[in-house]
Amino acid sequence: MSELLSDTALFGADIPWLEGLRSRAKEAFFLPNVKFEPWKYTKLSSLKRDDFVYSPSKFLEELEGCPDDDCDCDCDCGCGCEHHHEHDGCGCNGHCQCSHKPELYLDLPFDAYQIHFYNGKFMPLYPALPAGIEVMTLMQAVIEGEAKNYVGKYIDLAQYPFAALNTAMLEEGLFVKIDADVSLQKPLMFIYHTQTEESLVSNIRNVFVIGKKSSLEIVEYYYGNDGGCYFNNTVNEFYLAFQSNIKHYTFQNEGNNAVHIALNYANVRENAFYKSFCLQRGANLGRNETKVDLLQEKAKAQVDAAYIANVQTTLDTTTDIAHLSPKTSSDQLVKGVASGQGKGVFQGKISISKDAQETEGHQLHRALLLSDTAEIDVKPELEIYADNVKCSHGAACGELDQNQLFYMRSRGIGEEEAKQILIDAYLLEAINRIDNEQIKEWIAANV
Amino acid sequence: MxxxxxxxxxxxxxxxxxxxxxxxxxxxxxxxxxxxxxxxxxxxxxxxxxxxxxxxxxxxxxxxxxxxxxxxxxxxxxxxxxxxxxxxxxxxxxxxPVEIPGVPVTSFLKHALNAKRQYNGEPELDTMEFIKLLKEVAKESGIDFEMLKRPVNVGFSGGEKKRLEALQMTILKPSxxxxxxxxxxxxxxxxxxxxxxxxxxxxxxxxxxxxxxxxxxxxxxxxxxxxxxxxxxxxxxxxxxxxxxxxxxxxxxxxxxx
Structure with a gap:
């Protein structure tokens, strides 16, 4: 039992830059209250406890040994397969080429390279990936010297206390690197399974480095059991080189006692495009935060989201898009529904620096309040220092349209069914902005 | 009374x-x-x-x-x-007629017809059966089927809205x-x-x-x-x-x- 910041021994304590980063983050971490502006509307009372559990670090041990006694490899994918790959002495550190699906494999309506985390730990079974993409654990990337150039370099820990916590406990997570001119045929899917009755804390950190003119679709799917008051605190960092693009889709469907906080940081270079969509419907408290730096000319971002906050759920969508160069553009559409004692929060900031001329930034948040006890808090912010820009923002909250409801009922559609059709249609406006038809259908089927 | x-x-x-x-x-x-x-x-x-x-x-x-x-x-x-x-x-x-953004005419009408069929103890139509029926009725009523893929009444002209009302009536066959x-x-x-x-x-x-x-x-x-x-x-x-x-x-x- 411990507080959020644990003294658990972490891998790489002897690596000065890593240890330095962790200790600076440790200093920066605090549990924000409503007086801290970025957390003004989202109360963190459910994290004011000291019964948190960090599963002990078994990073190295877990990678030792193969279920096949005759195999010399370092693989322990847990698939139970007797026929592992040819790994003799390859030092692949767990890259399993066997075609067996792990127990955790999910049958989904779309084909993807599935990567699994179980109770906050990466399951070292790698899908067979095509040439040009490399996936390794973050600590492996630390050993190989790759991680140092990226991890935490651009995240202001004073502004992001939970990124500070994640960084202080930095160990678990993946490092994904894509060469120039590579396009994957299938999305890379990160599935975070949580089955626990404990207050398990997971600080997963993933880093994606996308080469010039390359493109990648990433799907993140979080789900868990309803019992445990677990806490998933994820940070993703995306580095997009010239003319590359990432499409990042997230479905947050955590167990109903869980706390889910995620920060997605995107570092977007010339002509590159970061596009994301996040559906939140699970957890007791869920916050999906996106910070985008449009660093060079014609860098582009589209950050869309939808949320369904029922019962006593608080779901927070926070964005901060920084236009730092000319001709950059951003667009955001967030649509939400709050019912019961559910609460929706949208904080959206667009800042345009004085050099970022001919920039466009648009933002729209619309929400439906379905009960008297539901709540929506909205804070749009525009901070513009350039004079030749096109910017817009809008926020509206309302109830279901009674005329629409009457029209549908007057055609024989039952009241509850009509309401559900209207709610689905409302959220679909944001969901329809997903390009991948199969992923769009999967998300739409889950609202 | x-x-x-x-x-x-x-x-x-x-x-x-x-x-x-x-x-x-x-x-x-x-x-x-x-x-x-x-x-x-x-x-x-x-x-x-x-x-x-x-x-x-x-x-x-x-x-x-x-x-x-x-x-x-x-x-x-x-x-x-x-x-x-x-x-x-x-x-x-x-x-x-009311505009319903995001709800295509096809799915709207399928819900309506099946609600009525269920009420009358008739089996519901699946998507294939319903689309077949809708295509027939649309043809008879001189309505372009493509129009029925659009959200209910959204962007419809006054005439199109009335056409859609008439089509709904033909499908639902009221007394x-x-x-x-x-x-x-x-x-x-x-x-x-x-x-x-x-x-x-x-x-x-x-x-x-x-x-x-x-x-x-x-x-x-x-x-x-x-x-x-x-x-x-x-x-x-x-x-x-x-x-x-x-x-x-x-x-x-x-x-x-x-």
Missing amino acids: GEQKIMSNVLLKIENLCAKVAGKEIIKNFNLTINEGEVHAIMGPNGAGKSTLSYVLTGKPGYEVTSGNILFKGRDLLKMPVEERAREGLFLIMQY LAILDEADSGLDIDAIKVVSKGVNDLMNEHRALLIITHYQKLLTYIKPDFVHVFADGHIVKSGNSSLSEEIEQNGYAAYTKEQ
């Missing part, structure tokens, strides 16, 4: 109906009986509350019945929720259709479409109630009975020649009588 024997061919019976909207009494002691196979027209000056009648019949929230009875197919209409009235066979062709054109500037092309739909639907078991301000509509749909509505109730009833008389002389004679 107590027990009352309803003749099998009486579809709708309105007795001593009084109704309020926003606290104001609009319908006062209104009486009307519609039998199967009949076409009735209610005419009246603008602002007389003719549309209120159509909303009271369909059960729109905010329209409060303070006294009186309405029997539809022998059942107490006022005790039925909006959707049940529709499933029983009441259909209002609205003056201003009593109410055509409300109480005060809209009459779009003749749209009216022709709706009139055709209504005339095609009519048979000896169905009935039609037209609510209008203009006599012109009645040149497309021939009423068996014409009623003049003023001060919340029917002040005069007659056959189709009554509508011609109104066309000549206006409503002044009836409103003065109040």
